Amino acid sequence: MPNNTPMRVRRTSAELTRYRATEFGGAGIRVNGVGSGPVRTQGTEPLPAATGDAITR
Structure with a gap:
């Protein structure tokens, strides 16, 4: 099973904000x-490279 903790945190944060x-x-x-996204540092x-492409989008 992949580590989906960041996705859970993002979803929980959005739900709490709506609540x-x-x-x-x-x-x-x-x-x-x-909800911040990846930042190039x-x-x-x-x-x-695949992750880097996601950062620049």
Whole structure:
């Protein structure tokens, strides 16, 4: 089974953001969620080409 922990974290974060927006939206409170993607840095340079292509998209 592949390690799908990052996908679970992303999905859980999105669900929590929607839940909080529903809970607090009636009081005029805005809720924002930020889901960052891969970022090219010196640390990501040694990654395989397939991963590097995903970073530049």
